Amino acid sequence: MQLSLSEDQSQILGFLDGLTKPYASVPMHDHSLALTSGELDAALVENGFLDVMAEEELGPATAALVVEKLARLPFAVEAAASALVRRLIDPELPRPLCLVEEGQLRKPVRFLADGATVVVVGPSGVRSFTVSADLIGAPQEDTLYAYPVAFLTGLPDTLTTHDVDPAEITRAWRVALAAEAAGLLGAALQSVVTYVSERKQFGRHLATFQAIRHRLAEDQVVTNGVYWLAIRAAASGSQADAAMAALHAQEAAKRVTYDYHQFLGGMGMTLEHPLHLWTYRLKLLTAELGGRGANALAAADALWG
Amino acid sequence: MNFEWSEEQDAFRQTLRDFLAANLPDDWEKFSEHGPASPALTAFARDFCKKLADVGLLFPHWPVEMGGEGLGPWEQQILAEEMWIAGEPRGGQYMNVNWIGPTLVKYGTQEQQARYLQPITEGKSLWCQGFSEPDAGSDLASLRTRATLTDGNYVINGQKIWTSYAGLADTCFLLTRTSDDRKKGITILLVPMDTPGITVRQIPSLIGEGDIHEVFFDDVTVPEGARFGDEGQAWEIIAYSLRNERLGIPRFTLARAALDRAVAMLKDAGDFAREYVRIEAARCATLCEAAATANYAIVQKRVDGLGVGPESSSARFATVMCERAVCEFVVEFVPEALAGASPYLKMHHQRGIVAGIASGAAEIQLNIIASDVLELPREPR
Ligand SMILES: Cc1cc2nc3c(=O)[nH]c(=O)nc-3n(C[C@H](O)[C@H](O)[C@H](O)COP(=O)(O)OP(=O)(O)OC[C@H]3O[C@@H](n4cnc5c(N)ncnc54)[C@H](O)[C@@H]3O)c2cc1C
Numbered sequence: 001m002q003l004s005l006s007e008d009q010s011q012i013l014g015f016l017d018g019l020t021k022p023y024a025s026v027p028m029h030d031h032s033l034a035l036t037s038g039e040l041d042a043a044l045v046e047n048g049f050l051d052v053m054a055e056e057e058l059g060p061a062t063a064a065l066v067v068e069k070l071a072r073l074p075f076a077v078e079a080a081a082s083a084l085v086r087r088l089i090d091p092e093l094p095r096p097l098c099l100v101e102e103g104q105l106r107k108p109v110r111f112l113a114d115g116a117t118v119v120v121v122g123p124s125g126v127r128s129f130t131v132s133a134d135l136i137g138a139p140q141e142d143t144l145y146a147y148p149v150a151f152l153t154g155l156p157d158t159l160t161t162h163d164v165d166p167a168e169i170t171r172a173w174r175v176a177l178a179a180e181a182a183g184l185l186g187a188a189l190q191s192v193v194t195y196v197s198e199r200k201q202f203g204r205h206l207a208t209f210q211a212i213r214h215r216l217a218e219d220q221v222v223t224n225g226v227y228w229l230a231i232r233a234a235a236s237g238s239q240a241d242a243a244m245a246a247l248h249a250q251e252a253a254k255r256v257t258y259d260y261h262q263f264l265g266g267m268g269m270t271l272e273h274p275l276h277l278w279t280y281r282l283k284l285l286t287a288e289l290g291g292r293g294a295n296a297l298a299a300a301d302a303l304w305g
Numbered sequence: 306m307n308f309e310w311s312e313e314q315d316a317f318r319q320t321l322r323d324f325l326a327a328n329l330p331d332d333w334e335k336f337s338e339h340g341p342a343s344p345a346l347t348a349f350a351r352d353f354c355k356k357l358a359d360v361g362l363l364f365p366h367w368p369v370e371m372g373g374e375g376l377g378p379w380e381q382q383i384l385a386e387e388m389w390i391a392g393e394p395r396g397g398q399y400m401n402v403n404w405i406g407p408t409l410v411k412y413g414t415q416e417q418q419a420r421y422l423q424p425i426t427e428g429k430s431l432w433c434q435g436f437s438e439p440d441a442g443s444d445l446a447s448l449r450t451r452a453t454l455t456d457g458n459y460v461i462n463g464q465k466i467w468t469s470y471a472g473l474a475d476t477c478f479l480l481t482r483t484s485d486d487r488k489k490g491i492t493i494l495l496v497p498m499d500t501p502g503i504t505v506r507q508i509p510s511l512i513g514e515g516d517i518h519e520v521f522f523d524d525v526t527v528p529e530g531a532r533f534g535d536e537g538q539a540w541e542i543i544a545y546s547l548r549n550e551r552l553g554i555p556r557f558t559l560a561r562a563a564l565d566r567a568v569a570m571l572k573d574a575g576d577f578a579r580e581y582v583r584i585e586a587a588r589c590a591t592l593c594e595a596a597a598t599a600n601y602a603i604v605q606k607r608v609d610g611l612g613v614g615p616e617s618s619s620a621r622f623a624t625v626m627c628e629r630a631v632c633e634f635v636v637e638f639v640p641e642a643l644a645g646a647s648p649y650l651k652m653h654h655q656r657g658i659v660a661g662i663a664s665g666a667a668e669i670q671l672n673i674i675a676s677d678v679l680e681l682p683r684e685p686r
Binding site: 031033106107108140142143144145149151200201202203209211212250254257258261262265266268269270271272276280283284286287290291292293294296297 | 437440442443444447466467508509510511512516517574579580581582584585629633636637638640641643644645646651654655658659661662666667668671
């Protein structure tokens with residue numbers, strides 16, 4: 001075991017911090033439900049951050065670390081699927097990469113836009129296509145997620161079939177989900193900790209109420225758990241690890257999205273506090289890959305058959 | 306005990322449903338997405354409430370001497386349930402009939418009653434509730450908005466926040482500080498919102514347009530006659546009002562209706578066979594029914610003419626539990642609903658997420674249950 005960051009990893013994460021600094025806070029007076037930035041996306045691609053998995057000395061654990069760190073930004077960027085899944089299918093697939101469960105076209109698709117690659121993953125295989133505007137539903141005003149989302153209206157007549165094991169792609173998807181959730185959970189926790197440490201009611205900081213302290217402390221425990229399970233699952237490549245990481249991520253997401261808005265009181269209902277930029281991404285992640293029940297069953301299957 | 310509605314109560318519910326069917330537009334569901342405080346719904350509600358008033362359904366639970374039909378707490382419950390399930394087409398006016406009107410009758414001067422009751426009963430007025438301040442939320446008694454009596458006028462300075470409906474309201478039920486005594490220094494003023502010196506700013510929110518605002522008072526001057534009750538009587542009066550307010554929103558019925566919709570969507574998509582989805586759905590339904598029975602037990606107390614005590618906090622928290630569960634069910638299994646596929650479920654979500662905050666934080670309810678229901682020793686101060 002060696003659980004501290006390697007020198008390469010430290011360097012990469014340090015460099016990533018520098019590169020993303022301009023995106024580390026919400027632009028003044030911006031009250032959007034979701035924040036995105038084309039420049040941030042381009043800078044990540046240009047500097048190879050989404051391809052670290054391919055580097056032998058870095059590999060999937062480093063890719064997961066990068067995804068986790070990026071998810072801490074208030075800006076939503078399509079990194080998880082590109083950094084942790086794309087290479088296993090075809091490293092040349094154009095981004096953004098939109099992973100879709102077979103038979104689940106009813107669900108909103110994150111980052112779906114003209115020219116994106118849609119990968120349909122399911123029991124019958126892994127197939128992809130470059131999406132054109134005619135397959136994207138009319139834009140919906142006011143979705144309640146902090147990701148750009150859209151609906152597919154159908155699949156094209158022909159899709160490219162990839163000669164890969166769908167179980168392996170699903171595994172990587174679970175890791176991607178968990179790594180992204182880990183960053184979102186960490187950033188959301190930090191933002192709430194700051195708020196309750198500053199806000200006073202009844203002549204004391206909210207943070208001094210044990211009702212809040214214990215729940216936040218438990219939130220820290222599960223957030224830490226998701227972080228380690230996600231990185232381990234990335235490193236190990238094990239089906240059981242991936243399913244447990246995804247399950248823990250979704251359990252944690254469900255728990256904190258309630259707690260955190262609750263602890264902010266009225267402020268937690270506004271778009272003036274940035275909390276939703278993390279929690280309203282976590283909400284959508286709880287729905288992915290069938291949700292907690294499906295990931296729990298996958299974990300049980302992998303652990304005990 | 307008997308858990309069935311009586312024939313009259315069923316008939317009353319049916320009357321309400323028929324009325325709604327006849328008076329809500331075809332695109333109502335999409336329309337109700339605007340939220341109860343939006344300009345669109347507020348404008349709609351003015352028409353709608355007038356129609357309700359015309360057939361005696363705006364405030365049938367008020368006593369006959371107040372112009373109501375003298376129906377009991379069960380009918381008030383049924384009325385609230387049917388309106389809330391339908392997306393609350395009364396907009397902010399539900400507040401008028403639930404607590405503003407009854408409070409005016411109990412504590413208002415003749416002049417105040419003459420001025421304010423009629424517009425309420427005609428479905429014309431919209432009130433807002435100026436209680437919370439930036440530094441006085443859960444700790445409401447620490448509020449600081451000052452009202453100083455000089456030459457027969459109160460001059461008001463300070464700020465309120467989270468004020469629902471403030472952008473469109475005609476009158477504010479305002480809590481002000483008239484002396485330093487924590488609770489006995491608070492006084493209610495009824496303030497017309499067009500009084501010079503009032504500035505309203507809408508706060509962009511997760512819960513829809515027009516719902517929450519900041520309201521600033523700069524040397525706002527109202528005559529002494531705007532005082533509601535005596536100086537320092539606010540705490541007693543709002544204890545009475547809030548009891549009515551908190552029973553006013555039967556959230557569990559909307560949560561249950563939302564759950565049924567979500568399950569219907571899953572069935573349509575062929576996705577309701579998986580056991581874990583069914584188990585979660587059943588859990589949610591159970592929480593809704595637990596909240597319903599807890600709330601009904603309180604209604605029964607009112608029917609029996611008994612005082613409603615801290616057990617109302619228990620009923621309220623049961624409601625928070627079911628709202629939370631249904632919101633989470635929809636997010637986990639029908640995520641498309643919140644991205645445009647179901648205006649109804651989105652509307653529910655936006656109203657559901659405030660259940661543990663609006664009209665008092667859930668943790669405060671838990672403190673009340675711990676201290677006053679369980680009678681646990683209090684935390685040392
Ligand atoms: C949609 C909406 C509509 C509203 N409409 C109105 C309105 O029309 N008029 C009006 O006056 N107000 C209104 N409010 C305000 C509402 O009453 C307050 O938000 C509420 O009382 C909480 O106050 P706060 O927001 O200042 O939160 P705070 O008091 O800062 O509390 C934040 C959180 O801290 C925790 N907390 C606080 N105290 C304790 C404690 N003692 N022990 C443990 N935990 C604690 C709770 O989790 C709480 O949610 C509205 C709020 C919302 C969300």
